[in-house]
Amino acid sequence: MNFEKNIQDIIPIMEQWRQKIHSKPEIAYEEFETSKFITEKLEEFGIEVHKGIGGTGVVGILKGNKKSEKAIGLRADMDALPMSEKTNLKYSSRNPGKMHACGHDGHVTMLLGAAYNLSKDNNFSGTVYFIFQPAEEGGRAGAKSMINDGLFDKFKMDSVWGIHNWPGLELGKAVIHEEFAMAGGDLFEINIIGKGGHAAQPQHSNDPVIALGFIISSLQTILSRQLDPFSNAVLSITKVNAGTAFNVIPESSYIGGTLRSTNDKERNYLLKKIEETSKNTALAHNCDIEFKINPGYPPTINDKNSAKKVNEIYKNTFGEDMVDPNQSATMGSEDFSYMLQERPGAYIWLGCGENSEKLHSPYYDFNDKLLPIGTKYWTSLVKNLLP
Ligand SMILES: [Zn+2]
Ligand SMILES: [Zn+2]
Structure with missing residues (x-):
């Protein structure tokens, strides 16, 4: 050269x-x-x-x-x-x-x-x-x-x-x-708030562990069912936490993860959907959520x-x-x-x-x-x- x-x-x-x-x-x-x-x-x-x-x-x-x-x-x-x-x-x-x-x-x-x-x-x-x-x-x-x-x-x-x-x-x-050229990467956290109690008497509790399980499955369907198949995004759940004892239904549970997206429009849409889906899924199990986004670099x-x-x-x-x-x-x-x-x-x-x-x-x-x-x-x- x-x-x-x-x-x-x-x-x-x-x-x-x-x-x-x-x-x-x-x-x-x-x-x-x-x-x-x-x-x-x-x-x-x-x-x-x-x-x-x-x-x-x-x-x-x-x-x-x-x-x-x-x-x-x-x-x-x-x-x-x-x-x-x-x-x-x-x-x-x-x-x-x-x-x-x-x-x-x-x-x-x-x-x-x-x-x-x-x-x-x-x-x-x-x-x-x-x-x-x-x-x-x-x-x-x-x-x-x-x-x-x-x-x-x-x-x-x-x-x-x-x-x-x-x-x-x-x-x-x-x-x-x-x-x-490069993706945007955001972190999100979902605190699932239920009502704790005795593991043998679930009818008196709102179990945040069950809600957590359904939320994990539901979130994956956002990309496969609500995003254009020609679009690219990655949603990974990377942190899960709940409970301290074998015989206690805990008060709350926790999910953390990351979303990688390729443009601002889809990024904002997907983050909104993650929150909505988590909230509605939690509600189906008589729980509520607190949702937090830690924004990363945009695409x-x-x-x-x-x-x-x-x-x-x-x-x-x-x-x-x-x-x-x-x-x-x-x-x-x-x-x-x-x-x-x-x-x-x-x-x-x-x-x-x-x-x-x-x-x-x-x-x-x-x-x-x-x-x-x-x-x-x-x-x-x-x-x-x-x-
Ligand atoms: Zn580097
Ligand atoms: Zn570098």
Whole structure:
């Protein structure tokens, strides 16, 4: 693969940056050293920096040499995972129990590479915002924190773009979902309230254990009977609890589970149905329920036009066969979804090689060969969207 001179020149430097960040992983909202490193680099490139957005978030602002009101945001996530690394690499984690096992060290570096390259050659119009966000992992929603802290109010941008490295996919090949890319994941809890009593005299009780059994069965029928067969969703009951003694009908019982859905409309419909079905089933057994949703990340939905645009740009930049049209979406989730709810844009997967360890594996390491490819993609996106 060919790279322009500015990118070619910094390949070894990018590898150093990436490995340095890799060796000092920081988890959600603790990305102090990482954001400091990013700030220093952006300032070195002569880029205006705003710090402390949504915690440790950083935004760099670069204007093109042609005047325009147009602006776009490019986003990288900075956080590592609370897990122990087993790679034995010379640059493996120096922070015990923390590891860059999702490649966010690479995401940061690819965006820094683009910032460097575009600072050297700002032959574009309008403004680019380089967004470095905290806390993508573990449901901590760093993207939402930055939005709540005024990301899109302070920095006026028309669209927003994201990358995730993708193990198992050929190096440098892209997957660009037309709309649905990643699932939304919500947790729900159902407390079933009955009336306790002697196990030998059930007629004096309202048994919440029987209600629990019927509710579990009924909930599974929501997906099979009330959702379009061409839709995708997963409902798993993962926690069940009731009772303390063999001869006592307990006062209450408990069900916990998770719903994975692919769009907001179905998500809201299914959550409502879970509550209604649980309540009505409980009522049939003279019990009542308390229902609680712990919302997770919403589904990641690309804007159709943006996905189409990026598809063309990627093919023009890297070759017709470098976009893989045959990959389905995943039921994993991603908090870039919050940014895509605010602005149109697209989130793409970039292949980091068929033999790469899977994300979140203790043996995973970001493939440095992807660094110049990601940087080239970001640069090409800017030049094409802000000509
Ligand atoms: Zn991850
Ligand atoms: Zn990730």
